[in-house]
Amino acid sequence: xxxxxxxxxxxxxxxxxxxxxxxxxAAGGAAAMSGSGFALSAIALLLAxxxxxxxxxxxxxxxxxxxxxAHGTAWMLITGIAGGEGTAGAAYFLMLIxxxxxxxxxxxxxxxxxxxxxxxxxGIRLIVPALFGIWILIxxxxxxxxxxxxxxxLPPPSAIGARLVNSIPILAADVNQxxxxxxxxxxxxxxxxxxxxxxLADRFLFLRRGLLPIGNMVSALPIIGIAPIMVMxxxxxxxxxxAVVVVMTFFPMLVNTVAGLAASGSMERDLMRTYxxxxxxxxxxxxxxxxxxxxxxxxxxxxTLALIGAIVAEFFGTPVVGMGFRxxxxxxxxxVDMVWAEIAVxxxxxxxxxxxxxxxxxxxxxxxxxxxxx
Amino acid sequence: MSKxxxxxxxxxxxxxxxxxxxxxMNAPFQQKLNERxxxxxxxxxxxxxxxxxPKPTLPAPHQVAVNFFENTFLRKVTxxxxxxxxxxxxxxxxxxxxxxxxxxxxLIAVGIVHVLALDRxxxxxxxxxxxxxxxxxxxxxxxxxxxxxxxGLIPKALISTYLSFFPVAVGMVKGLRSPETAYLxxxxxxxxxxxxxxxxxxxxxxxxxxxxxxxxAVAASLVGxxxxxxxxxxxxxxxxxxxxxxxxxxxxxxxxxxxxxxxxAVLLVTxxxxxxxxxxxxxxxxxx
Numbered sequence: 058x059x060x061x062x063x064x065x066x067x068x069x070x071x072x073x074x075x076x077x078x079x080x081x082x083a084a085g086g087a088a089a090m091s092g093s094g095f096a097l098s099a100i101a102l103l104l105a106x107x108x109x110x111x112x113x114x115x116x117x118x119x120x121x122x123x124x125x126x127a128h129g130t131a132w133m134l135i136t137g138i139a140g141g142e143g144t145a146g147a148a149y150f151l152m153l154i155x156x157x158x159x160x161x162x163x164x165x166x167x168x169x170x171x172x173x174x175x176x177x178x179x180g181i182r183l184i185v186p187a188l189f190g191i192w193i194l195i196x197x198x199x200x201x202x203x204x205x206x207x208x209x210x211l212p213p214p215s216a217i218g219a220r221l222v223n224s225i226p227i228l229a230a231d232v233n234q235x236x237x238x239x240x241x242x243x244x245x246x247x248x249x250x251x252x253x254x255x256x257l258a259d260r261f262l263f264l265r266r267g268l269l270p271i272g273n274m275v276s277a278l279p280i281i282g283i284a285p286i287m288v289m290x291x292x293x294x295x296x297x298x299x300a301v302v303v304v305m306t307f308f309p310m311l312v313n314t315v316a317g318l319a320a321s322g323s324m325e326r327d328l329m330r331t332y333x334x335x336x337x338x339x340x341x342x343x344x345x346x347x348x349x350x351x352x353x354x355x356x357x358x359x360x361t362l363a364l365i366g367a368i369v370a371e372f373f374g375t376p377v378v379g380m381g382f383r384x385x386x387x388x389x390x391x392x393v394d395m396v397w398a399e400i401a402v403x404x405x406x407x408x409x410x411x412x413x414x415x416x417x418x419x420x421x422x423x424x425x426x427x428x429x430x431x
Numbered sequence: 432m433s434k435x436x437x438x439x440x441x442x443x444x445x446x447x448x449x450x451x452x453x454x455x456m457n458a459p460f461q462q463k464l465n466e467r468x469x470x471x472x473x474x475x476x477x478x479x480x481x482x483x484x485p486k487p488t489l490p491a492p493h494q495v496a497v498n499f500f501e502n503t504f505l506r507k508v509t510x511x512x513x514x515x516x517x518x519x520x521x522x523x524x525x526x527x528x529x530x531x532x533x534x535x536x537x538l539i540a541v542g543i544v545h546v547l548a549l550d551r552x553x554x555x556x557x558x559x560x561x562x563x564x565x566x567x568x569x570x571x572x573x574x575x576x577x578x579x580x581x582x583g584l585i586p587k588a589l590i591s592t593y594l595s596f597f598p599v600a601v602g603m604v605k606g607l608r609s610p611e612t613a614y615l616x617x618x619x620x621x622x623x624x625x626x627x628x629x630x631x632x633x634x635x636x637x638x639x640x641x642x643x644x645x646x647x648a649v650a651a652s653l654v655g656x657x658x659x660x661x662x663x664x665x666x667x668x669x670x671x672x673x674x675x676x677x678x679x680x681x682x683x684x685x686x687x688x689x690x691x692x693x694x695x696a697v698l699l700v701t702x703x704x705x706x707x708x709x710x711x712x713x714x715x716x717x718x719x
Contacts, residue, residue: 164551164552210578278650281657282685369661
């Protein structure tokens with residue numbers, strides 16, 4: 058004997074689907090959703106998904122049913138609204154809410170699963186946030202197109218994707234100008250200088266006592282404001298952006314490295330002394346490796362700061378290429394989809410940058426408990 | 432005294448290097464000016480000239496100080512040239528955005544700590560979002576909101592919100608999870624409900640984390656407000672002052688605006704730190 062024990066998400070989804078059934082048609086105009094056949098099959102799919110999960114079968118079965126129901130409905134809604142943008146009625150949004158509730162239930166089911174193998178455990182840890190990201194895009198697309206939000210205000214993700222694919226040469230030139238010239242040059246110089254200053258400050262107590270409070274205070278200041286001055290000094294090209302990045306990345310590196318150089322324990326230092334090792338030997342073989350987690354922390358913080366610095370500095374004047382330039386001019390021309398495409402590229406570049414540093418960190422600080430996994 | 436001596440020495444060194452820099456960077460232009468005028472000043476006069484140009488490449492510290500003093504204390508605060516006015520414009524959107532951001536960050540953190548599905552799905556995105564140069568969104572948010580007739584405080588405050596809720600959310604999650612298992616077990620033996628555990632254990636334990644991340648958030652919020660003022664066409668605010676200065680190469684104005692921004696930043700961070708210490712004292716934290 059099978060009992061129906063719906064979760065509150067499934068219960069609400071069923072209610073929403075039934076309400077949608079009453080409120081049909083889902084959309085007007087030339088949309089497929091204006092007929093009842095397409096909408097009815099979407100509602101049927103929703104109800105089937107909600108009922109299957111309420112049967113409390115094995116989590117795997119429940120997850121598959123929810124996945125198919127939620128994403129099938131979402132797909133039907135998004136394809137069905139084509140031609141009838143802005144005409145969506147209450148039924149359309151009720152179906153969307155029901156599909157979203159089922160997706161929520163899916164994430165809850167997945168989060169509650171305790172798979173035996175580490176591999177599938179790892180898979181779930183990836184799938185759950187991926188689902189969340191996908192649903193942000195689905196809701197964005199469905200709501201923007203269903204409600205007919207003006208293109209200027211918020212273009213649907215599909216339009217941004219199309220724009221991105223169509224303007225790859227422009228975007229590539231911008232990335233080359235902003236990231237490969239300005240950000241990388243400034244990042245290497247700023248982090249290098251900060252590191253050197255930190256080693257010096259570590260050697261001389263007086264310097265450390267003077268620099269650290271200043272470094273800590275500067276980290277709270279809006280350093281980005283030096284951008285117009287740097288543009289005036291170093292010209293419109295990438296050198297001025299690199300200069301902003303140098304200043305922005307210098308202090309986090311300094312403060313973190315100084316903290317890291319103090320991280321090695323007195324036991325280890327005493328051991329090095331009993332080996333009669335020189336200052337430089339202790340520095341290279343004990344203290345710098347011990348400081349590595351701190352240094353990588355600074356490198357990670359700086360990767361974001363560097364991108365922000367370079368992009369914002371371009372708002373103050375550039376040659377006619379670069380990500381900040383593109384964003385500010387396309388905003389002025391109300392080409393919002395191009396701006397979003399540029400932001401997507403910036404987000405991707407930022408994540409890749411961060412990811413590369415995180416990978417390097419895993420390789421260098423393989424001994425650290427947080428990476429060894431306790 | 433031994434605490435301040437090194438800091439003061441380094442600051443004095445910075446000012447000295449700055450003055451040398453003023454001479455080096457302004458000398459070529461001043462030489463050209465003198466050649467054109469046919470003047471042949473002595474070295475001391477020449478040094479004096481490099482430090483009193485109206486639009487220098489690098490203004491001397493005293494020029495910045497004078498400009499800052501004039502625009503802060505000698506003008507009516509309602510005047511468009513007063514730095515107090517511009518700082519207030521920036522400060523108001525910073526504070527509004529900071530308030531939104533803190534509330535949003537705390538709500539998200541509470542959700543993450545209590546709902547497993549949110550923890551698994553939201554947390555990776557919060558971390559990933561920190562790798563994204565969000566500030567790039569700033570001009571679009573302002574212009575797009577202007578297109579639907581929403582101008583002024585709110586769009587700028589939204590940028591500040593966006594920048595300030597991440598540190599608060601991450602710090603609060605850490606803080607709400609900071610009570611040790613022993614304490615949680617103790618609450619369990621008291622048969623405490625989830626809301627009791629939250630109000631009586633998790634929330635008090637998270638207060639130091641909250642204030643630490645609020646310090647970061649308020650600084651980020653100020654940066655957001657300043658950058659949010661850039662695309663509005665230089666109307667009001669420290670960001671507008673920076674942009675206006677860069678249009679007309681008024682370096683002294685830019686530096687004075689930077690000083691004003693820095694003072695606002697230091698005031699904000701110190702205030703948050705002070706409120707944090709007062710709160711902790713009121714809650715009975717004894718200095719370790």
